[in-house]
Amino acid sequence: MKLKTGALRKPTREKISSLLRRLYNVDSSKYVPSTLRYVCLNEDPCIIYGSKLDIGDLTVLYEDSWIALYTKKRFVPSISIVQSIYSDHGIKSAIIVKEQGVKAFLYGNDILPDSVIDTIPPIGELITVIDSTDGEIVGFVTWNPRRRIYENIFDIGLFLRKLG
Amino acid sequence: MRIELAEIYREIYVAASRDAIELSLEYGYLPYVVQRYIDILGYEGAIKLLEAFEKPVKPVVRTNTVLIDSLRLKHRLEKLGFKLENIPWSSESFWVISQPKSPTIGSTHEYLKGYYYVHRDATSLIPVHLLLHEYNGDVLDACAAPGGKATFMAQLLHEVNGVVFANDLVLYRLKVLISHFMRMKLSNVVVTWCDARKLRDKLSRKFQRILADVPCSGEGRISIDPGRKIRTSIFDLAVMVKREIEILNSLIDLLDDKGIIAYVTCSIAPEENEYVVNKILSHRNNLEVVEPPLKLLSYGKGLTEYRSLRFNPELEKCIRIWPHIHGLFGYTICLLRKKH
Ligand SMILES: C[S@@+](CC[C@H](N)C(=O)[O-])C[C@H]1O[C@@H](n2cnc3c(N)ncnc32)[C@H](O)[C@@H]1O
Numbered sequence: 001m002k003l004k005t006g007a008l009r010k011p012t013r014e015k016i017s018s019l020l021r022r023l024y025n026v027d028s029s030k031y032v033p034s035t036l037r038y039v040c041l042n043e044d045p046c047i048i049y050g051s052k053l054d055i056g057d058l059t060v061l062y063e064d065s066w067i068a069l070y071t072k073k074r075f076v077p078s079i080s081i082v083q084s085i086y087s088d089h090g091i092k093s094a095i096i097v098k099e100q101g102v103k104a105f106l107y108g109n110d111i112l113p114d115s116v117i118d119t120i121p122p123i124g125e126l127i128t129v130i131d132s133t134d135g136e137i138v139g140f141v142t143w144n145p146r147r148r149i150y151e152n153i154f155d156i157g158l159f160l161r162k163l164g
Numbered sequence: 165m166r167i168e169l170a171e172i173y174r175e176i177y178v179a180a181s182r183d184a185i186e187l188s189l190e191y192g193y194l195p196y197v198v199q200r201y202i203d204i205l206g207y208e209g210a211i212k213l214l215e216a217f218e219k220p221v222k223p224v225v226r227t228n229t230v231l232i233d234s235l236r237l238k239h240r241l242e243k244l245g246f247k248l249e250n251i252p253w254s255s256e257s258f259w260v261i262s263q264p265k266s267p268t269i270g271s272t273h274e275y276l277k278g279y280y281y282v283h284r285d286a287t288s289l290i291p292v293h294l295l296l297h298e299y300n301g302d303v304l305d306a307c308a309a310p311g312g313k314a315t316f317m318a319q320l321l322h323e324v325n326g327v328v329f330a331n332d333l334v335l336y337r338l339k340v341l342i343s344h345f346m347r348m349k350l351s352n353v354v355v356t357w358c359d360a361r362k363l364r365d366k367l368s369r370k371f372q373r374i375l376a377d378v379p380c381s382g383e384g385r386i387s388i389d390p391g392r393k394i395r396t397s398i399f400d401l402a403v404m405v406k407r408e409i410e411i412l413n414s415l416i417d418l419l420d421d422k423g424i425i426a427y428v429t430c431s432i433a434p435e436e437n438e439y440v441v442n443k444i445l446s447h448r449n450n451l452e453v454v455e456p457p458l459k460l461l462s463y464g465k466g467l468t469e470y471r472s473l474r475f476n477p478e479l480e481k482c483i484r485i486w487p488h489i490h491g492l493f494g495y496t497i498c499l500l501r502k503k504h
Contacts, residue, residue, distance in 0.1 A: 001335045041339040047346070055329070057366040058356045062342045065351035080349055106276060136277055156276040156347070163343030 001042055005061060008036035008048060016048065016068050016075050023077075023124040024085050024092050031081045032067055045071035045154075045162065069154060074126075076154045079137045082128055094120040094128040095141070095150065102131045102138055106157035111141055111150040126153065165413050165447050172409075173402040175473065176435045183207060187214065193393040197383075203471050204434065209488070216488035217386040223269060224283040227256040228315070228348045230322050232279045234258075240274055253460040254289045278348040281315050284388055285493040287430070287485050290460055292316045294483075294499060295373055295426045297457040300324035304371040306360040306415055307378055309337030311344040317375070318350040329371075331356045331363060361410050364417040372423040376415050378408045380429040380436050384494025387487065401435055408440045416448065416500070424454060424501045432494035434470040438482065441498045442475040453481040454499040461490055466498065 013036050017028035033050035039061045040046035048068040051060070066078045086092075097105065101115025117132050127150065129139045139155030180188070180195030184202055188195040191214045201210035225241065225248065227234040234256045238248055245264030251257045260269055269275070270282050283289065292313050296303070303321065308314040308330035318328045330345075330353055332338050338357055345353050358366060360376070381396045381404055382389055396404075412427050419425050429436050445451055456463065466482025468475050482498035 001339070003335060039342075041335065041342070047342065053327070053354060055354065055356070056368045058331075058358055058363075060354060061338055061357050062345065062355035063353070065349065066346050080351075102273070106273060131273070138273075138277070159276060159343050159347040160271060163339060163346070 002040070003061075004038075004040040004046070005059070006038065007051075008038050012036075016077070019075055019126070020077060020081070020085070023126060024082075024089060026085055026089055030088075031084060033064075036067060037063070038070070040070075045069040045158070048075075071154055071158075074153065076126065076140050079156070082137060091120045091128075091130075092122060093124040093126065094130050096120070096130045096132050097138075099131075099133050102129070102133070105129060105139060105141075105152060105155050108152055108155065108157060108161060110147075110152050113148065113150070116150070129155070165409075167406055167409050167443065169402055169406050172405050173399060176402060176405065176439065177398055178203075178471070187211070191218075191393070192390070194397070196398055197393065197396075200433070200471075204467065212488040213486065216486075216491070217390075219387060219487075219491075221285040221387050221491075221493060222259040222261065224251065224286045224289070225258045225260060225269065226254075226281045226283060226289065226316060227258075228279055228281065228319055228350075229256050230319050231277070231349060237274065237279050240279075241269075241272070244272060244274075251286055251289070254286065254293065257283075257286065257289060259286065276347065281312060281344065281348065283312050284385070287384075287490075287493045287495045288312045289316065290483075290485065290495065291375065291377070291426050291428045291497050292320070293458055293460060294456050294497065295375055295424065296320050299373055300326055301372045302327045302329065303373040303375060304329045304331070304363075304367075304415075304418060305375045305377070306331050306363060306411065307376065308332050308355075309334060309341040311341040313375060313377060314341065314353070315344050315348055315350060318345070318353050319348075322350070322352055325352060328353045329356065330354065331358055331360060333357070333359050361414045364414050367418060370418055370420040370423070372420045374415055374419055374423065374425040375428065376412055376425055377428045378411050380404060380408065380431040381433060383431040383433045383436070384485070384487070384496075385430050387493070401433065405435050405440060408436055409443050412440060412444055413447065416444070416451070419502065421502055421504075424499055427498045427500060429496050430493055431496060432484065432486065434467050434473075437484075437496035437498070438467045438470065438475045438479045439473065441479060441482065441500070442473075444500075445476045445478065450503050451500050452503050453478040454501050455481050456483055456497075456499065461485070464489060466496070 464484030
């Protein structure tokens with residue numbers, strides 16, 4: 001297994017912050033800790049997490065909670081962060097998806113417009129997928145106008161498929 | 165502490181009797197393995213144990229109480245067709261009595277949303293309950309992957325801001341551990357990659373609670389891993405015992421003066437348990453075994469003698485979980501602390 005780990009550089013941290021600003025129009029400093037680290041166990045995804053503790057000489061691979069993933073060549077914010085933003089500022093850039101659509105999505109599939117019950121604007125470059133059965137966030141998609149489909153960027157099935 | 169492999173091998177060597185050879189042929193074991201069961205349990209007891217290893221154990225769903233309460237989770241899983249039964253001594257956990265054809269218990273949406281962890285058996289809940297009883301603080305889990313106990317400890321310590329320092333040596337297993345923490349949204353955690361024997365040189369602090377769930381032969385899990393019946397030769401066992409002694413001995417240096425360390429194996433082998441702890445007690449004469457603070461089951465006692473070996477009487481306070489008595493994996497747990 002290939003391991004890459006280290007401190008996240010400031011410009012890269014800024015990419016995550018500006019993504020949150022663009023998507024949700026929020027002050028990202030409330031949601032993104034000042035010190036971030038990353039770990040890549042094999043190529044994709046890389047996990048970006050907040051670093052708080054100083055624990056001497058040890059190789060730390062993960063800490064606190066994950067802030068973002070780097071997957072399919074783009075950053076995706078963590079579900080917990082988007083949940084906090086939604087509870088502070090209301091839901092934005094999201095689709096609410098039928099049970100069958102969620103099921104297929106959690107196997108890594110894309111989402112057909114037919115599976116979408118509701119769209120919550122403004123729709124940005126990354127769209128949150130909300131499970132209609134319980135209101136939980138289950139991942140993120142982007143809209144592909146040519147294929148007329150919501151393309152899977154990250155879904156929580158990844159915890160089994162790639163990380164499990 | 166220097167410990168020679170040859171000495172361990174000599175001390176734990178077992179020659180099999182005719183009875184042991186016959187039983188080992190019948191049940192498909194290495195003869196020495198069965199000889200030890202006869203020595204500890206008698207001939208009839210050994211047969212009961214061998215029979216118990218042929219029976220399946222029930223998997224366990226442990227609610228992630230940080231995200232959902234156990235009744236709501238039970239209700240949601242029952243709606244999917246799972247039949248669950250409460251575990252009387254672990255209020256957040258359920259035995260899975262039967263499952264629908266699909267989904268499996270490890271692939272429901274509820275699982276992916278982080279609402280629970282699946283244990284192969286209920287025994288692994290016991291050391292966590294004992295170690296964290298009435299405790300609010302940080303814990304070192306020195307051999308933590310894939311994370312059954314680390315995720316449980318993190319959820320129990322979540323409210324009181326106790327941090328679980330979860331360490332392991334094997335990267336692909338650490339990946340699974342990290343994935344469980346992420347899936348279950350447990351944030352009071354730190355994951356490190358280190359040989360447990362070197363932690364004392366790298367950490368600049370001590371801990372009030374340490375879990376040493378050491379890499380072992382797995383001789384308590386034969387019901388799900390029948391390969392273990394013939395996998396471990398006496399020499400292999402001696403190699404594991406040496407590593408177990410080294411890990412436990414080095415972790416004690418990280419224990420706070422009033423702290424407790426749980427030495428845990430999913431093994432019923434006296435060589436990996438009482439023998440290991442006895443070596444540590446004789447090497448460091450400032451340690452004692454702590455009585456379990458909770459009586460979750462009617463525990464088996466630790467052994468104070470085995471074949472020609474005599475152990476410190478303190479070891480009686482260790483806990484043995486036996487497949488033929490408790491219907492669970494075989495497990496051994498010893499809680500240790502410094503004498504005052
Ligand atoms: C019995 S398992 C731990 C199970 C874990 N505590 C749980 O509840 O899920 C033992 C672990 O020790 C790890 N290990 C093996 N040698 C080690 C060493 N020298 N230092 C630290 N961990 C080690 C293995 O990778 C394995 O994950």
